[in-house]
Amino acid sequence: MAAEAGLFAIIIALFISLVQSIVPLALMRRGGPAAAAFVRQAAIGQFVFIAVAFGCLTYAFVTSDFSVQVVAANSHTLKPLLYKVSGVWGNHEGSMLLWVLILSLFGAAVALFGDNLPDRLQANVLGVHGLIGLGFLTFIVITSNPFTRLINPPADGNGLNPILQDPGLAIHPPFLYLGYVGFSMAFSFSVAALIEGKVDASWARWVRPWVLAAWCFLTVGITLGSAWAYYTLGWGGWWFWDPVENASFMPWLAGTALLHSALVVERRHALISWTILLGILTFSLSLIGTFLVRSGVLTSVHSFAQDPSRGAFILALILLSTGGALTLFAIRAPRLRNGAPFAIISREGGLTVNNILLTTATATVFLGTFYPIFVDMMGNDKISVGPPYYNMTFVPIMVPLLLAMPIGPILKWKRDDIRSAMGRLKPAAYACLVAAIITLVVTLGHNVLATFFMAIAAWLVFGSFAILVHRTRIGSVPLSKSFWLARTTPLAFYGLIIAHAGMGVTIAGITGMTNWATEKIEMLRPGQSLQLSGYDVRLRSVGDIAGPNYEAERGYFDIARRGKPFAQLYSERRFYPVRQQQTTAAGIRTNLISNLYVTLGDPDGKGSWAVRFYYHPFMPLVWLGALTMSLGGFISLFDRRLRVGAPQRSATGLFAVPAE
């Protein structure tokens, strides 16, 4: 019954989204507040019915109803409850349902919390949002119905792919979708602005928190994905420039640019048409990401079962949405009033540089991801684009961006003087020099690149604090006054400092991993040990273990450093009988600065096992830095100036230094 109820709920949601998109576009001129109220109800209704459908599918998974095809193909009675639930989105159909659920959640949020939006803008935003929902609900009903029944249900299910049975991956897709589906808000607001033909300050005040929220979630989602790949795939890599990773990274880059350009719109009313364009492009990149993962156009390590007919459908949706939005943009954008002029050396100038570099970076990743398809069309050569391409294109574009990151926020709006701005950053420059010297000494002068990037990391971290010092005038006014200044500094400003410093931490992590990670593989008998980077790793014993739905061989390791016992770790080789699949669970010891990583490989049948041991200095910093970035974003979200309904500029005290 649940499955039928679910399908019914989806179809109702589909019709609701239809009226939700028709009403504002057709009736708004006459209907006024009544039409707006209707659209609000529709957006909430759409969410409720999709939530019901999602609940029905979850119910089918939890109760192991194998007469539902998706459940039979992806679940199993012996699976732990957590993975029965995460199995809901561990497959194409269910993950699309999660996709529209989150889409409608954002729509409902605009309906519920958008009281202070002008009726017309709100109705238009929800109308556009309804159109996106309509497209994807149709997609689900026609090509990806999660509620299809089987005529002969099997006695037990097929099980979930064991590498997906992991707590990190259970929560990774919801975060990722909250991120890139969240950018749909930017899209709906951009298109609504184009329909109305005007952008006012309330528009930007509305768009920015949504973009920021989506960006924070996406950052967490990407971080979780990277950490998951690190510890489950068992080869200690954390980023592969794989098409599916790029699919989430491109909206992140574009979203980061959007975040910053929306700021210029809000504060200075400039870069308006550019911001609208970015809003459209960011969400389009999310759609293209969805297309990439599901169409089979590119092969990848972690994509869903692929089907060209689904790809064609999504491509048609992209054509309609992005194509339609860009057509509207071409017609309407020239009419938008563009705001105040600014000097090149100014906060606006800095944010423009940020946008140019981030957009270029997005373009290089886009090119790298799709290049294999382009080449494929030119001749019939199939190629893979790997890390060397990105090292040569993406990294050089990021370097000036990283260098500019502390400078931008310290510049004044409208016009500033670069020399005095750099003066404010002098302490950070010294820190940068110290970091360079330390790295040079530690590496005995051999590693110039590592030195360079460590200096950049220090520049980012200390530069961010220099911005705070500058703002609170520590040292140049009495301490009590600095304290008062710090207290009255808006949260968004702290968000900026924290997020930018987090980037520095990530850069330090990447640099450390790239230059100083070591690894060793040896065949070991129990009792034997291997040595690497000052660690002695002894395989103590190997025993058999039975997990809830797998059997495993578990290797116990004693790790000693400089002769003293340091840690005990274990690693498992798991075998999942349902899927006939083998996975590795690595033993990882972290002190949040570096990781020790050991895995038990295959036995040679003569009493030895292949043992891999990695020493990964600074690895955790990559993720800690990324989480710090999203923490900065979340803190910024709590700024009362961004709070929904807050007046345009709340008092920030006498020192109204623009603060983001």
Next chain:
Amino acid sequence: MLPARSFIPLAAFLAVAALLAIGLQNDPHKIPSMLIDKPTPDFALTSLTGDDNGFSHHDLKGNVSLLNVFASWCPGCRVEHPMLMQLAARGDVPIYGLNWKDRQADSKRWLAKNQNPYARVGLDESGRVGIDLGVTGVPETFVIDRTGRIRYRYPGPITQEVWQEHFEPLLKDLRGLQ
């Protein structure tokens, strides 16, 4: 009068969309090989692992076999690897490996990590033999009959479905012929 430059984003987008549409049409598995039903080109490669005495076209005669082209830098190879391990465990058909455009140290490490399904693995660092075979990308798999002729070429990772649909019937035929 609308300025032409406001149409630039739309034009760029339409170009990309057109490419994606063509990409969708273009089934990567349907490139014909010039070498179907021709003998494999002559080659003699050094052994990747050092466990065997190298790998040459002579090894491909006498038995129906698979020739799998792989590289440690290729994500698709990681995807199909468990399938190859299953096939090797079943032992129905010997799998020979051609390690293509790769560094020996990298691919040795890769095989140590992921286990080695291959009866023999040749090291084709320069990609020379791959060119002779008409390899267009990795992974790619050839079915070789008893006389050492190429009977089938499959570009892309072998999955359970691909195996059942394309390989199993052909292997049955080839064995039945003798």
